[in-house]
Amino acid sequence: NPNYIEWQYYGGRGINSDYFEDFMVFYFEMFDSYVAHVDQYGEKDTTLDRIDVNGNYETSNCRWATCKEQANNTRMRQTREEK
Numbered sequence: 001n002p003n004y005i006e007w008q009y010y011g012g013r014g015i016n017s018d019y020f021e022d023f024m025v026f027y028f029e030m031f032d033s034y035v036a037h038v039d040q041y042g043e044k045d046t047t048l049d050r051i052d053v054n055g056n057y058e059t060s061n062c063r064w065a066t067c068k069e070q071a072n073n074t075r076m077r078q079t080r081e082e083k
Contacts, residue, residue, distance in 0.1 A: 015050075017057035029059045037064035049073055 001007065010016075020026040030048075037046045049065035050057060053075050065073070 013054070015054070015056055019056060019058035030062065030064075034064055041066050 002011065004011075034046065045066045046064050047067055047070045048057075049063055049070045051061050051063055051073075053073060055061040
């Protein structure tokens with residue numbers, strides 16, 4: 001939604017979640033890995049993370065990560081690491 005305050009950081013950059021528009025697609029493709037991550041790290045330390053921060057929300061670009069892993073996977077960090 002272009003009227004959303006953070007549009008510029010997601011939709012405005014072309015990032016979308018159309019692949020997971022149907023919750024059941026998300027559920028069937030991500031649930032088993034979610035359960036495994038929660039078993040290892042706990043529910044409070046399990047977040048959905050995009051591997052490529054410039055990529056879309058889709059199975060091949062999503063993973064369950066700890067809060068620390070997600071905090072370390074940002075545009076700023078990826079830009080610094082590319083230099």
